[in-house]
Amino acid sequence: MSPVQKTPTIYDVAREAGVSITTVSRALNKPDRVNPQTRARIMEVIDTLGFVPKAEARARAMRRNGRIGVITPFFTAPSFVQRLRGVASALAHEHYELVIYPVDSVEQLQGYLASIPIVGNLDGLIIMSLAIEDQDVRRLVENAMPAVLIEYLNQELHCIVIRDEQGGYMVGEYFLRKGHRCMGFIGDIEPPERYAIHPVRLRLQGFKSVLEQAGVPLSKEYIKQAPYTPEGSRQAAYELLTMDKRPTAIFAASDIQALSVMKVARQLGLKIPEDVALIGFDDIDMADYVDLTTVRQHLDESGRLAAELLLDHLKNPKPILQHITLPLTLIERATA
Amino acid sequence: MSPVQKTPTIYDVAREAGVSITTVSRALNKPDRVNPQTRARIMEVIDTLGFVPKAEARARAMRRNGRIGVITPFFTAPSFVQRLRGVASALAHEHYELVIYPVDSVEQLQGYLASIPIVGNLDGLIIMSLAIEDQDVRRLVENAMPAVLIEYLNQELHCIVIRDEQGGYMVGEYFLRKGHRCMGFIGDIEPPERYAIHPVRLRLQGFKSVLEQAGVPLSKEYIKQAPYTPEGSRQAAYELLTMDKRPTAIFAASDIQALSVMKVARQLGLKIPEDVALIGFDDIDMADYVDLTTVRQHLDESGRLAAELLLDHLKNPKPILQHITLPLTLIERATA
DNA sequence: TGCTAAAATGAAAGTGCTTTCATTATTCTT
């Protein structure tokens, strides 16, 4: 037989039927303007070739599945994955496709935000943990692209946030209640990228402020800036755990960094929580596996909610702007 | 001023912004290839004119949709996420969108496989860890939809696999070398769903066969069926760890289940590896954090490779079918 | 049989967009 065909075009049909593309086009669009015999022959070829006009296929495709997009940095970090899981679960039964746009530079983010609302043929957009500028928001709004932000506030869009400062506060309180007087902090206070956001700074701020109120202020040496990478966190953890006057409790601004602390502590032969207490932030799945005490921010929930907000918005485009603040809970497990 | 009523085209934008249509097109599609100032001006015009590119013309001009799809079960399980990460990294610089189709029932899978090739708004498909039937493969092939399977073999499609049996074998050998004589196994031998695949069974088989050869056969009670859920794994781990004659070494068929074992052991006051040695399978990120000895199957790599295979296939549609077997390595850490 | 109107058809000119390739402007080396 003939070699494998790419999807046939009108040209293929024309050649096969021995007519011009004009006639094929007409046979399809204005059947009465072409000789019945010719038309029959053309239709036959069309059937055997399985020709489908591209535009139609597209239109059909567009109608069947809606598409919602998620813009996220490092989408494989556990916390983002859990948010995504929430999004996916909400979308699953609604016949929506899930398109992911991983961001790793400002330019990329800007590029997405500029072109997505226009060419992206998306029905809605979820933007996770990214600082988005007013002009970009404006574009979204003007192009009537429903969007919801997670972890970032904006007056013109739906938002889902938590009180990061309060989270830090809770941890500080807890440590104090347990009698700790010398504490440390590890977190990515200074995200290198302009597009990233700074919830960590707020967590630290809350943490600091309770300690201050309690009269045991957190001094500089006990605050370790650690990039959100395994090596970075380990380095910071090592510095903190080998200090002359080692802190008796550590607040890691994310669970994944807390895990690094655990690893380093193990290597140094330090016991948790006996030698150092440890509290993380996020409550990713893994936290339960390793019995990490942590501040739960409902990650799955945030994603699910974002998706539902979007779906609602799509169903009845009544722009009742929602700003949702999810609660935080300190989950007490074995490390503090 | 003229009362222009027609929907604006790229030409209008270009004229208004004082650039060529080329530059407008680029501003939308490859933002980084045009001067930021120019881009800003163009975007402004686009906004005021309310320009929306016609999807049809667009699809026509670039004879690709720029979208590749990934079908995967539980895409939020760490191992899948890592594969996805690989896919995303390979796609990132090639300007392809990543569309995710999470599967949680046979019907859904069938539905996707039935409609995707027809609707044809994907350029390629990656199918992870799913058993796909011959008739579906046929449909993909006939509709010239490039596809690559991960963790499942099929003669007509690109495949990326590992030797699961060998993996089990390696673990058995290792335990034997360390002097263990009584071992246990935990894994999801019987996935409840028809569409799921059975690599775990092969891992068990390899494990069993070495032990047999060594004269210390693995008896039934030491093989625990555990669903791929936290509770399921914990239950199985508990049973295994509280047996009268507790095994001195356990092979968990996935890292995530190994983590459950670690947790249960901790609760029971058992030391790893002194009281029980433990080896997992996959080498997910987390394995390093908790110092889990495990069999590394290059997860990221598998995704990256799959994406690259696909991209190759798209660039030059010479159907040289590739069946790639990735190597396994036993990564020795602290648990065995 | 000759002449005209109607029917059937194809060449080629759009359509709105992307992409290749060549050109010009800018920045970097040495």
Added chain:
DNA sequence: AAGAATAATGAAAGCACTTTCATTTTAGCA
């Protein structure tokens, strides 16, 4: 300061179809 590399841009050639308009074929009728 000259030359090389790089960035920014536009002209023009597609892409898969539709439409216009000119041409050929056929049918109708005196």
